[in-house]
Amino acid sequence: MSHLPRLLKITSVAAKYRLHQLSPLTARSWVIRSVMAIVGLPWTGNAARHLSPEQRLRTALEELGPIYIKFGQLLSTRRDFLPHALADELQSLQDRVPGFTSPAITTIVETALESPWQNHFNHINPEALASASIAQVHEATLLSGEHVVIKVLRPGINETIRQDIVVLKWLARLIERYVPDGRRLRPREVIADYEHVILGELNLMAEGANTTLLRRNFEHSPLLYVPRVYWDVSRDGMLVTERINGIPVSDVVQLQAKQVDLRKLAETGVEIFFTQVFEHSFFHADMHPGNIFVDPADPQNPRYIAIDCAIIGSLSNEDQQYLARNLLAIFKRDYRKVAELHVECGWVPKTTKVVEFEAAMRTVCEPIFEKPLKDISFGYLLIQLFRTAGRFNMEVQPSLVLLQKTLLNVEGLGRQLYPELDLWQTALPFLERWNRRRMKPSFLWRELKNNAPDWVEQFPHLPQLVLNSLNQHEKVQTLSDTLQTVIDQQRQLEKRRRRRSRRLLTLLVVAGLLFVFLYFTQ
Structure with a gap:
């Protein structure tokens, strides 16, 4: 079991932070309590045990890594479902995940660009501006003087995620087999969907393409601003985008200080969502607070700023x-x-x-x-x-x-x-x-005009398509006739078999009667 070390790690972290105590279901199970007590012996005097339940969960998710951090991010947006204390604690997972310092950001940049970083940038800040579950970003300045951010993946993140996915799939199978109503929960489908999403976040070039299209869709819109991508200095594993300035959407106190109309802001967010879904058919699907900022230049008509377009x-x-x-x-x-x-x-x-x-x-x-x-x-x-x-x-x-x-x-x-x-x-x-x-007739006319080139292109091929269709019909008819012939033959064979069976049965009965007659006449 290649996933066993990772499974032991998860169990160890859960015991370390006494996560089984957070759920009444697991807290009442003597089996789980016993296992956690044994596994948690090395951390009996650990300071983490004195943290609040909310802090223990947040710290455990950080220690377990990106998949679990992502889960915490999703939970943090549902304040209508969660206790406020837990939502506040999990919110720090949006952009305050502990960053990495090795290898240095300049080393990563030089490896990606295959040249000294000074050939492309005036300055790169070695300290991370923000750090999330999959990647972290650093401020930088291009030779042209433009302020940008460099997004780089965490070292070894691919292997960590793949190990976690294997473990989660294994756990999903156990849930389906042993947990009441486990099949109804469809855990394997959930994990498969999540695997598709999180592996998509590892492709920074795809994220750059998504960002460019989303920017083009809202290029002249007062509702949403999307930063520019600098393709000339972006590579696999490294994405360079425009540095934006805005207030985090979760910082309600600062928004109120800038006299931003919060009702208008909330309604604008809904309008942006429906515009993306029904006008563009292309929507930002990771709209947690860490990815959304607000431009307060016009407080009565605030504008959103969206970053991190990995999930679309x-x-x-x-x-x-x-x-x-x-x-x-x-x-x-x-x-x-x-x-x-x-x-x-x-x-x-x-x-x-x-x-x-x-x-x-x-x-x-x-x-x-x-x-x-x-x-x-x-x-x-x-x-x-x-x-x-x-x-x-x-x-x-x-x-x-x-x-x-x-x-x-x-x-x-x-x-x-x-x-x-x-x-x-x-x-x-x-x-x-x-x-x-x-x-409206104008929409229908526009649809007709959009489809007309395809119809015109197909028109010369129409006679051949008709002939192909007729030939196909003839082939289907021939196949149908052949199948009917086979069926008829099978029926004839079945009739013959039944006749032979009846003859054999008659012969056996006659032979039996003859045997009985001879036996009693002797």
């Missing part, structure tokens, strides 16, 4: 359209429409009974809608809908899962800024405008 989501035109129509139907409590759309777009099997699906959706949604809209978590409702669809064999849609996670982040962040945020009030007008635009 995208929807197909079909998924985009069906998602918008589903959300509009949910807003209007038209559960029959929701059920029909799920079947129509293939999210659930075509054989699904719409009436049963509609009833299941109504059962989930109606109790939620009894609350005032501003008190309803949009992200939580989406989770409940996906779970309900899962009972009807809805296939896992990776793009929708990523969208769901991002929406949870956006909603958690928005309510952290402005607790009275009514995401529904912001989202509904946006979706209605988007739907109306798609019905």
Whole structure:
């Protein structure tokens, strides 16, 4: 078991910080208590045991490494679910993870550029500006005088992550086999999705490309600013981008000191999210507070600044359209429409009974809608809908899962800024405008013009395509005739076999009767 050393490390850290005491489920298990007591003997007098439970969890996640830090980052955005003390402690994982000093940043730069760093930079700060789970960044100045940041991966991070993924997959199998309802939790699917996301963060060139496209999408927008990428000095394992100046979105005290309209800021965040999803079909999917800053130059119309575009989501035109129509139907409590759309777009099997699906959706949604809209978590409702669809064999849609996670982040962040945020009030007008635009003749004409070149290109090949289709039909018909002939032959053989069986049975009966007759006449 190549993952055994890493598994022992995880158990050791959990015992060191007494993490089993944080969960009532594990705290009541005498087996877990006994194992942790034995494994934790070397740290009996460790000072970490005197930390608060929140500090113990945060420190343990830091010691375990990037995958566990990432988990803490996700938790820190959900202040509506977590105790405030725990959310405050986990928030430090966003950009205050202990950094590395070896090898030196100048050594990494020179190795990547294959030349002395002075050939490209006037100055590189050896101290990290910020350090996160996968990488850290350093301030620098180009020869042109432009202020930039250099993002570099942590040494050995690839191997650490791959070892952790192996351990998590092994644990997922154990959960499925031995934990009650383990299969229903689908832990292996969860780990596979997480593996795809976190391995994607190791490709800094892909992150640079994502950043460039996101910048282009919002190039003239007052809502969001995305820093420039300096491709001439970026390499595999090293990304150089524009140095931005802004207030961390989590620093509410400083935002208030700058008289930033927090309600406007929270609503703008929701508008940015829906613009990315439905206008661009390309959305920043890692919108935790460590990646989001605010430009307070215009306090009444504050502008967001987004960094770290390693995780990006995208929807197909079909998924985009069906998602918008589903959300509009949910807003209007038209559960029959929701059920029909799920079947129509293939999210659930075509054989699904719409009436049963509609009833299941109504059962989930109606109790939620009894609350005032501003008190309803949009992200939580989406989770409940996906779970309900899962009972009807809805296939896992990776793009929708990523969208769901991002929406949870956006909603958690928005309510952290402005607790009275009514995401529904912001989202509904946006979706209605988007739907109306798609019905306008100008939009339809634009779609026709966009598709016309493809149609013109295919037109000369149309006769050949028709002939190919006819030939294919003939081949299918020939195959069908052949199969029918084989079936007929099989039927004939079956009839002959039955006739032979009947003859044999008759012969056996006659022989038996003859034997009995001869036996009794002797």
